[in-house]
Amino acid sequence: MEIKKIMELVIKQSIDRASQSLSKIIRTGTMIEVEHIEVINVSQWTEQIMDKGEIEMLGSMLSLEGDFSSKFLFLIKVKDAFILNDLMIRNSPGTTTSLDYFTKSTIQEIGNVLCGSIANTFSKDFNISMWPSVPLLLDDYLGSIFSNFITEGAAADNIIWLIETKFLVVKVHIECELYLILNTENFARLQKLLNKEGK
Amino acid sequence: MNMGKIKDVYLRDKSIIHVGVGDFKISKEGYRLKTFLGCCLGVCLYARNKKVGALLHIVLPSAPGYREVNPAKYADTALREVIRQFKKKHKVKANHLTAMIFGGAKMIEDHIENVGKKNALRAKEVLRKNKVRILKEKVGGKRGYKIEFDVSTGMVTCQVFGQKEQKYFMSDKGARKSWK
Amino acid sequence: MKRRILIVDDALIMRTILKKILTSHGYKIAGEATNGKEALKLYKKLKPDVVTMDIVMPKVSGIQALKDILAFDNQAKIIVISVIDQRKALMEAIKAGAADYIIKPFEIERVISAVKNCLGEPEQ
Numbered sequence: 001m002e003i004k005k006i007m008e009l010v011i012k013q014s015i016d017r018a019s020q021s022l023s024k025i026i027r028t029g030t031m032i033e034v035e036h037i038e039v040i041n042v043s044q045w046t047e048q049i050m051d052k053g054e055i056e057m058l059g060s061m062l063s064l065e066g067d068f069s070s071k072f073l074f075l076i077k078v079k080d081a082f083i084l085n086d087l088m089i090r091n092s093p094g095t096t097t098s099l100d101y102f103t104k105s106t107i108q109e110i111g112n113v114l115c116g117s118i119a120n121t122f123s124k125d126f127n128i129s130m131w132p133s134v135p136l137l138l139d140d141y142l143g144s145i146f147s148n149f150i151t152e153g154a155a156a157d158n159i160i161w162l163i164e165t166k167f168l169v170v171k172v173h174i175e176c177e178l179y180l181i182l183n184t185e186n187f188a189r190l191q192k193l194l195n196k197e198g199k
Numbered sequence: 200m201n202m203g204k205i206k207d208v209y210l211r212d213k214s215i216i217h218v219g220v221g222d223f224k225i226s227k228e229g230y231r232l233k234t235f236l237g238c239c240l241g242v243c244l245y246a247r248n249k250k251v252g253a254l255l256h257i258v259l260p261s262a263p264g265y266r267e268v269n270p271a272k273y274a275d276t277a278l279r280e281v282i283r284q285f286k287k288k289h290k291v292k293a294n295h296l297t298a299m300i301f302g303g304a305k306m307i308e309d310h311i312e313n314v315g316k317k318n319a320l321r322a323k324e325v326l327r328k329n330k331v332r333i334l335k336e337k338v339g340g341k342r343g344y345k346i347e348f349d350v351s352t353g354m355v356t357c358q359v360f361g362q363k364e365q366k367y368f369m370s371d372k373g374a375r376k377s378w379k
Numbered sequence: 380m381k382r383r384i385l386i387v388d389d390a391l392i393m394r395t396i397l398k399k400i401l402t403s404h405g406y407k408i409a410g411e412a413t414n415g416k417e418a419l420k421l422y423k424k425l426k427p428d429v430v431t432m433d434i435v436m437p438k439v440s441g442i443q444a445l446k447d448i449l450a451f452d453n454q455a456k457i458i459v460i461s462v463i464d465q466r467k468a469l470m471e472a473i474k475a476g477a478a479d480y481i482i483k484p485f486e487i488e489r490v491i492s493a494v495k496n497c498l499g500e501p502e503q
Contacts, residue, residue, distance in 0.1 A: 025484040043271070047219030053235040054345060056360075061307075088392065105391035112390065112435075113483055116462025123465045131463050134389065134437050136307055140360045143235025144343020147256075148306050150220050151238055151314075155258050158221065158269040 003191045014121035015165050018114040026087035028171045035164040053143020060111020061136045067128035068186040071153030073179040074111035080174035108137045153181040221272035223255040228351040236302030236344040240318035243299045243348045245369040246291040252350035253281045260321035274321040294330040303338040335367050383409035385427035387418040389436045415439025419447045429497045434461040449476045456497040
């Protein structure tokens with residue numbers, strides 16, 4: 001079976017698992033939509049992002065390390081982060097009104113849990129070791145967060161694998177997004193691992 | 200919100216040209232070049248007499264030894280290429296250009312190597328070697344930069360996240376803050 | 380006398396959630412640490428009955444802190460609470476001497492059951 005198809009299947013499974021984890025921590029259903037799993041040109045893709053680059057966003061950024069590495073980003077608008085914080089600590093939505101250290105910690109940890117779910121699925125399906133790093137919280141322009149994310153994950157690459165997923169938290173109508181990037185070296189490593197497994 | 204698609208295309212400001220990561224854009228008057236920077240470096244180059252400007256979004260300081268597919272990503276190769284294009288297409292020599300440098304923030308505390316600083320050093324080296332006058336340098340900090348370069352007026356608007364907007368004017372005599 | 384628990388996690392939200400769960404079940408929080416280095420320091424100072432320990436933390440990881448604490452006190456009861464649900468990590472933690480291993484996101488009952496087991500308390 002083609003590596004790309006296997007990759008897509010595993011990614012969808014891992015996102016599904018991440019969604020279940022998110023639903024569990026906030027005790028609310030989430031709908032997920034894997035928007036893209038594709039190879040992109042870094043400059044062209046980020047050029048499009050810059051059009052909405054001025055929006056203030058919170059990003060929980062992690063590295064996935066182990067048998068192969070990847071970069072993960074969980075992104076949410078500030079006002080939606082307040083609601084997510086309320087759900088996580090079982091307050092009524094609308095209770096949190098300021099972006100304090102506590103709310104930032106919530107977003108950081110949600111990123112950690114989602115990234116962990118993805119790592120666990122990859123580990124199980126590819127029979128590898130993969131674990132998330134300490135999550136970093138960024139509160140900045142969307143454009144700057146992406147600039148950093150891409151640079152961190154794939155500075156030496158012009159073409160990368162990008163997985164873009166949208167989560168919708170049903171009860172409170174908030175959206176958040178999840179990105180995963182794989183540079184070409186790591187994609188090749190994954191292909192080697194799969195060939196070894198005889199898939 | 201979908202990052203990849205621009206739903207209201209007809210509402211987009213067509214006078215704005217966005218510059219992606221590891222890219223540069225050169226434009227004549229009538230346009231504003233815009234980008235957002237994290238640890239990357241932004242360089243504005245301007246030929247005032249011809250009203251032609253460039254904005255570079257630089258990722259790394261030096262190109263590797265082998266032939267690189269995207270020279271726009273590296274401070275040295277990107278700047279040399281832009282200077283070459285100014286000379287070839289717009290008949291502007293390097294020593295008639297002025298430059299401003301922004302960005303290179305250290306948004307992630309635990310970074311061992313400060314790539315922003317390295318990018319800035321390499322960019323300045325290349326610019327000085329080509330006798331391009333550097334009018335303004337605003338680098339470092341821990342937050343992102345929004346850069347907008349109005350090629351018609353030579354005005355560069357720089358806003359660090361959470362701070363007030365600053366405007367700098369690419370004059371022949373030296374950068375000065377705009378009045379407003 | 381209330382049993383005392385040291386909570387070790389770099390995330391404030393996790394420490395808050397665990398604190399809430401444990402205090403509502405009659406346990407006292409001896410202290411909180413945000414990394415493995417602090418965990419060892421506080422363990423020596425506070426001598427808690429049980430420690431809850433995250434794995435991925437800045438400065439010193441949970442696994443290293445676990446080993447360091449057990450080197451100091453081989454009777455220490457340490458429950459690992461982590462997002463990593465992989466056999467290699469689990470084996471590493473158990474080999475290092477963890478009393479239990481809980482995956483995030485967790486159920487309240489799982490945490491309480493693990494603490495009770497460590498303390499030899501009967502489960503209700």
